[in-house]
Amino acid sequence: MPTILKGAKIFAGTDQEVLEDGFLIIDKGGRIDYVGPNYDLPSGDDIKIIDLKGKFILPGLIDCHIHLDLHGIPNTYEENLVEDKLRTIRAAREMEETIQAGFTTVRNAGSVNHIDISVRQGVENGWINGPRILTSGRILSITCSGTEYFNGMYRIADGYAEFKKAAREQLREGADFIKIMATGAFMNPGGIPGAEQPDIKELQAAVEEASKLGKYVAAHAHGAQGIKNAILAGVRTIEHGTFADEEAIAMMLEKDVFLVPTFAVDYYWLKYGIKGGVPKHMLEKAEEAKGISINSTRMALKAGVKIAMGTDAGTPYNYHGGNAIELLIMVKEGLLTPQEAILSATSTAAKACGLETETGTLEKGKWADLLVVEENPLEDISVLTCKDKILKVFKEGRLIKDLDSPSK
Ligand SMILES: [Zn+2]
Numbered sequence: 545m546p547t548i549l550k551g552a553k554i555f556a557g558t559d560q561e562v563l564e565d566g567f568l569i570i571d572k573g574g575r576i577d578y579v580g581p582n583y584d585l586p587s588g589d590d591i592k593i594i595d596l597k598g599k600f601i602l603p604g605l606i607d608c609h610i611h612l613d614l615h616g617i618p619n620t621y622e623e624n625l626v627e628d629k630l631r632t633i634r635a636a637r638e639m640e641e642t643i644q645a646g647f648t649t650v651r652n653a654g655s656v657n658h659i660d661i662s663v664r665q666g667v668e669n670g671w672i673n674g675p676r677i678l679t680s681g682r683i684l685s686i687t688c689s690g691t692e693y694f695n696g697m698y699r700i701a702d703g704y705a706e707f708k709k710a711a712r713e714q715l716r717e718g719a720d721f722i723k724i725m726a727t728g729a730f731m732n733p734g735g736i737p738g739a740e741q742p743d744i745k746e747l748q749a750a751v752e753e754a755s756k757l758g759k760y761v762a763a764h765a766h767g768a769q770g771i772k773n774a775i776l777a778g779v780r781t782i783e784h785g786t787f788a789d790e791e792a793i794a795m796m797l798e799k800d801v802f803l804v805p806t807f808a809v810d811y812y813w814l815k816y817g818i819k820g821g822v823p824k825h826m827l828e829k830a831e832e833a834k835g836i837s838i839n840s841t842r843m844a845l846k847a848g849v850k851i852a853m854g855t856d857a858g859t860p861y862n863y864h865g866g867n868a869i870e871l872l873i874m875v876k877e878g879l880l881t882p883q884e885a886i887l888s889a890t891s892t893a894a895k896a897c898g899l900e901t902e903t904g905t906l907e908k909g910k911w912a913d914l915l916v917v918e919e920n921p922l923e924d925i926s927v928l929t930c931k932d933k934i935l936k937v938f939k940e941g942r943l944i945k946d947l948d949s950p951s952k
Pocket residue numbers: 609610611653856
């Protein structure tokens with residue numbers, strides 16, 4: 545049955561405009577049929593009308609970088625003690641938390657033992673309520689120190705042929721994109737974030753295999769040289785981009801590469817620190833890099849690079865469902881206005897994920913992925929971090945959260 549949402553302020557995400565007293569019609573198939581003013585309400589029993597006067601509608605949010613099978617445990621090594629079946633159940637529950645928070649799409653940037661593929665299937669089968677999940681399977685990495693810290697998370701490969709096979713394996717399992725470690729990491733002992741890892745040829749192997757299926761590569765990259773290698777190889781997104789220099793930023797711009805900064809990681813590590821159980825080896829590196837990623841993102845923004853929102857949810861204290869903290873951080877740091885922050889998590893994020901024809905804005909023909917919020921987040925972005933102010937969440941036209949009718 546078609547659903548008519550009437551009377552709300554609507555931010556469609558297509559331009560700067562906020563529609564006052566707007567109408568949004570969702571068709572029987574879950575797609576948007578109309579967004580605009582002045583709709584003549586039809587009569588008939590087979591139409592559901594929801595009056596949303598005083599409320600605010602915006603496109604469903606998209607987090608471009610999570611790890612659904614990590615739980616935010618302070619010492620990430622302890623994730624290895626939770627066996628896969630339990631991790632899968634936990635991840636399923638936490639995807640419910642995520643959609644309740646208004647995130648209708650997530651991009652999962654690596655999971656152990658293909659738990660991600662199973663959870664995605666569970667959502668698609670309708671067994672659990674969760675966001676649309678795009679996922680990478682295991683993360684491709686060269687032989688290096690630190691990968692043993694995450695049992696089952698990495699597919700180790702060395703050389704062009706092995707990277708080809710490693711990418712093909714993830715695609716065979718159903719990966720939507722390939723995730724690759726272009727540099728070392730903050731999160732494991734022995735990882736050197738500034739150090740480049742695969743050669744350009746190895747990175748290209750993954751890009752070639754993904755491209756054959758119309759897919760792409762997301763590169764974890766902190767150090768400037770690793771970022772440049774990844775861009776030269778043809779990746780679509782740079783994850784983190786901590787030590788990006790001017791040349792790296794110019795390359796992102798030239799090749800239309802998206803930057804996914806993930807500020808929430810350091811925010812929680814530094815907030816909870818040693819006392820909170822965050823491992824010393826992580827904190828030492830985080831202290832060294834403090835403020836640097838904010839600066840490089842500021843430079844990237846100034847140059848015109850597209851920023852897509854990602855949290856790295858699942859890292860210490862960075863719990864699933866708390867994803868909107870990233871928006872608040874970007875606004876508080878003066879990087880983005882509330883409106884720009886929302887766009888980074890809607891239209892820009894949809895482009896980064898390759899979903900721009902399906903979601904990310906409220907336009908006729910797209911999926912009705914949207915949320916109804918109690919107050920205007922363009923005036924106060926922190927509204928999106930309050931779950932009780934996110935009144936309704938629709939995914940593909942289906943009402944998944946409905947605080948006004950708790951009996952459902
Ligand atoms: Zn990550």
